[in-house]
Amino acid sequence: MKEYKTDVLIVGGGPAGLSAAAEAAGAGAEVMVAEGDLHLGGQLVKQSHKFFGSKDEFAGTRGFEIAKILKNEISQYGGRVKTFLDTTVSGYYPDEGAATLMTGEEEYFRVYPRKVVVASGAQERLIPFPNNDIPGVYGAGAVQTLMNVYGVVPGKRVLMIGAGNIGLIVSYQLMQAGVEVAAVVEGMPRVGGYWVHAAKIRRLGIPILLRHSVKRAIGDVFVTGAEITEVDERFNPVGSPTEIECDTICLAVGLAPSGELLWQAGCEMKYVPNLCGHVPYRDRYMRTSNRDVWMAGDVSGIEEASAAMIEGRIAGLAAAESLGYKVKAEKFEIFWARLKNLRAGEVGDKIRAGVAQVVVDGWEAK
Amino acid sequence: MKEDDIVVCRCEEITLEEIRSWIGKGYRHFDELKRILRVGMGPCQGRGCRDIILRELSRATGEPMDKIDPGVIRPPVKPIKLGLCAYGKEGAPI
Structure with a gap:
């Protein structure tokens, strides 16, 4: 069985995963993105409508165009971001720090990532x-x-x-x-x-x-x-x-977070109706109770792609930082502000109340 | 509503009637239902049915959803041919 090593394994090449890849690679980390579909972009590729929200999250741009922008962004890091299409992360074994991956139905291999960002999205109800x-x-x-x-x-x-x-x-x-x-x-x-x-x-x-x-x-x-x-x-x-x-x-009766790998990683989970299912406890950096695992996007609670992209950036940056790559601390402040802005007002009530149930001050403090 | 017409687990073709009947017999945990009915053991590994079954358990026991144990979720998340696993580190079949 083939084996690979990487700094950061990103599970899912949707808006959250690609944003995480961009930030982690931007900070200097070697990144591997595993995407189960035949193309990157996740749900964005079929979204022909224009996004709302703020300019920072591409308001006014159609979903599939946003996918192209994110792909271009990661392509500038060349070989530092390796993408595996038609590839499912089929298991995560925290004791060994190993993930098993399957490309198509004929190739099965193992990856030893130093850190993992789970951006596996959601399942239709x-x-x-x-x-x-x-x-x-x-x-x-x-x-x-x-x-x-x-x-x-x-x-x-x-x-x-x-x-x-x-x-x-x-x-x-x-x-x-x-x-x-x-x-x-x-x-x-x-x-x-x-x-x-x-x-x-x-x-x-x-x-x-x-x-x-x-x-x-x-x-x-x-x-x-x-x-x-x-x-x-x-x-x-x-x-x-x-x-x-x-x-x-x-x-169209809703989505449920696809948290299988987070359960396998032993992350502490909680059922939060406002976030549409079982989701992990997390700190502000999107780190789970498993210190090697971060999350972003719908798997952390069902929300819009705009929020998924910011969460991805936070998680990717934080995972890279934990490996010793130099990151600008003010970047986190900017992402948190953007996320807060996106969740402001009445439309964000449900999400804010949901996140409040699972956010911890910091794992060190716990 | 005819419960025997309602498929809950599409992979293993288990109906709502079967689920409710086994819950009635005292199977009060997702993993117990999984072992007796194979729900969650098909190609989707419970992504379609787990939620519906947990709701049924919540209804039957009167426990809120956050108190219902979703059961153990193990690798692999989707079916893998056994032959693919039968290779050692050197790439040769074991």
Whole structure:
């Protein structure tokens, strides 16, 4: 079995991982980025919408363009950043400080990193309803990949479940691709995503049915429709169901952090609903209770790519610093300020309250 | 809602009815359900079903989600051909 050594192994080549790679390599560290997909950029590559937020996090730029900017940034460090595509970090063994990696399904090798940044992102949530395993039931992320990366539409008429930002944005993109959207169904009494996204699809006449949920998928071989029903505040169905004709049911019901490697590394974890699942305790440098492991992006709690990029920069810089590479201390102050700015105001309430549950003053103090 | 039509673990094709019935029999830990039903042992290693099953456990036991043990998460995170592991350091098959 082949073995490699590196200063910093970065798990995931999405917005958080690439930002971490840029900072760690910028400080002088040898970096290895393992990306499970065939290309770098993570979810950015399928995001055709323009980002909000601040200029520092590329507000006004489309997601896939941001991926290119980050790739260019790491390419300036030449051989100091090695990227492995189609490569999954399949395990982390803290006692040996070893990670096992698999490229495709035929190459299996070991890496001994001095430090690790886990930026493994998130997994789409599913919800249980009868017939949810027939073809035509998709995750919204999968639909976005099909359309925006591979140029394939999922069907002719879609029922979208979930009115968060992903549900709203993907609904709009479906319509841009010429697919009919029957309705957007949302269990909560209000739209979870930004109003600007909701307004866009409402202007096109798509109903957003609040306090509604999917009851079951209709179809023998594939989806031919869906039964939806009104729900009360405890999500119990009320009244009689309505049948919607559609060939695709698209689930945009949230994401859950993919923290498998953090569990394997023995990081102290906590279930935090505001961050959408089990996430590690961390200090301000994004270091976990395992001193060799940092994290960034959705794996630390579900948030926007803008926050993931700043967290990545903090984690990458901190990992390099811990190895003795000289970093400018004021850089941390700048990143923390940017993160604070991004999480300010009402929209950041949920994230701030979530992070407060898992942030520690510093592992030395503990 | 017909629980036997609701697939919770797609990899191993385990339905909500099976999960609830084994919880009813006293299987009150994710790892116990995993051993009896193979939930979380398929290609996705529980990324799809773990969350739903933990919620079911929370519902059945009345314990909040943060008190429900998600079980032990071991390598590998996705299936690996056994042959790939059967090589020693020198690159020769063991």
